[in-house]
Amino acid sequence: MNLNLAGKRALVTGGMSTLGRAILHSLATEGVETLITYRDEAKGEEARELCRAVSKAYDVYCNAVCIDLRSKESIDEGIGEVKKLFPHLDIFIHNAGVFTVSSQTELTEDAWDTVMDVNIKGMWRMIQETVPLMKEREGSVVAVSSINASRPGFGGTAHYDASKGAVSSYIRSLAAELAPLNIRVNGVAPGLLASDTLEEGNPELVKSYKERSLTSSLVEVESVASTIVYLTSKAASSITGEIVTIDGGYSLT
Numbered sequence: 001m002n003l004n005l006a007g008k009r010a011l012v013t014g015g016m017s018t019l020g021r022a023i024l025h026s027l028a029t030e031g032v033e034t035l036i037t038y039r040d041e042a043k044g045e046e047a048r049e050l051c052r053a054v055s056k057a058y059d060v061y062c063n064a065v066c067i068d069l070r071s072k073e074s075i076d077e078g079i080g081e082v083k084k085l086f087p088h089l090d091i092f093i094h095n096a097g098v099f100t101v102s103s104q105t106e107l108t109e110d111a112w113d114t115v116m117d118v119n120i121k122g123m124w125r126m127i128q129e130t131v132p133l134m135k136e137r138e139g140s141v142v143a144v145s146s147i148n149a150s151r152p153g154f155g156g157t158a159h160y161d162a163s164k165g166a167v168s169s170y171i172r173s174l175a176a177e178l179a180p181l182n183i184r185v186n187g188v189a190p191g192l193l194a195s196d197t198l199e200e201g202n203p204e205l206v207k208s209y210k211e212r213s214l215t216s217s218l219v220e221v222e223s224v225a226s227t228i229v230y231l232t233s234k235a236a237s238s239i240t241g242e243i244v245t246i247d248g249g250y251s252l253t
Contacts (some may be wrong), residue, residue: 001226003233009086010232011130013069013122014096016047016237017105018195019144020152022225023093024050028058032091035082037067039096069096069122070114079129089133091232094123101156112159118162120170131178140182140232143171145223147191147247154205164189168243170202177239186231190202194218214249216236 010027015036016022027034034054038047047064054062063085067078082089096119100111114226131139145252148157149164168187175185192198192209199206210216224246230236231244245251 001030001230003230004233005229005233008032008090008232009068010034010091010093011037011082011086011089012093012095013067013126014094014144015064016043016050017097019190019193019221019224020095021050022178023228024054024062025058026222026225027091028054028060028062030036030115030233031058031060032229033061033065033086035085036062036064037078037096038064039068041066042044069125070117072125075125075129082129083133086133088137089130090137090139092126092130092134092139092141093228093232094126094141096122098146099157099160102159103156104158105211109219115159115163116166120166121158123167123170127174131181131183134183135181138181138234139178139181139239139243141178141183141185142228142231143167143175143185143187144228145171145187145189145211145243146190147245149189149243151251154208171243172241179240184237186233186239186241187235187243188224188231189243189245189247190224191219191250193224193237194220203210209250212250212253213247214252217248218225219246219248 009033051062051064065078065081068074098115124178145167146160146164149168153161171187
């Protein structure tokens with residue numbers, strides 16, 4: 001699929017996650033120069049190795065920047081590096097997120113704050129920094145929400161659901177506010193993403209999801225990644241303020 005994105009510049013948070021890696025590969029396939037973020041230096045060499053491999057495989061520029069979304073200081077330092085590498089941005093993808101499970105009576109304040117700091121406050125902090133780099137460039141923002149934003153989760157996820165509900169609301173408000181700057185804002189709301197770890201670690205949840213899904217399957221990360229990249233392209237120039245549900249029909253049953 002040629003979306004005419006070659007030469008565009010993108011910043012992707014949460015670049016080391018399964019979905020983040022899939023997004024990076026999808027962008028590279030389209031010739032997009034990309035910076036990914038990783039949370040701490042323990043992942044630094046792995047992130048840089050990933051970028052070297054992607055650069056070699058697709059003959060496109062890729063690099064990694066350390067940004068901890070819970071820390072304003074880390075964001076300031078990381079954005080400084082971003083600006084040195086990319087004086088401007090065409091695409092910002094907020095993929096970073098934290099998912100935890102806890103009953104609300106046992107949920108600690110620290111656990112609540114971590115989910116909110118990364119999933120919604122971290123997005124706000126990054127929007128503050130990236131929007132000035134996209135002005136007048138037909139910029140595109142895509143944020144990863146969740147089907148949990150609009151319906152109850154799988155038990156013990158009310159705090160996560162609340163954070164993703166805020167992300168979805170923020171997406172719609174940003175779309176209206178940033179339209180005069182020629183910046184589109186959209187989101188995706190995936191269902192349960194397929195992974196070997198999930199299949200092995202929580203087989204009952206996987207079984208339950210597959211039984212309810214119209215496709216009898218979990219959600220493939222490549223499907224989510226390709227949708228995100230499509231939303232950043234000119235082919236989607238009339239789409240803004242939308243949140244695309246990608247759940248195999250789970251939410252329809």
